[in-house]
Amino acid sequence: MIRKETILIFILFLLWLNWILLSFNLIFQDFIEKSRVKEEKVYVIRRCSCKDYIKFRQQYKIGILVDKKGNLCRLKCK
Structure with a gap:
């Protein structure tokens, strides 16, 4: 037992x-x-402006906004 x-x-x-x-x-x-690894879509626009970048962030939340030259828009809008 x-x-x-x-x-x-x-x-x-x-x-x-x-x-x-x-x-x-x-x-x-x-x-x-x-x-x-995070997958993010890349959106290309003619020219980066802070106004466009703010609208983009409000609308899409996820993704990267780039101008035609390949510059990141978020770096220009700090």
């Missing part, structure tokens, strides 16, 4: 193992989220 102490030790071991696995899961989940 199994003693109560053995069952208690086994339960404590399982709780400890569960805590270790959850800790590693949180660490690796944070690492995976940081290493994901």
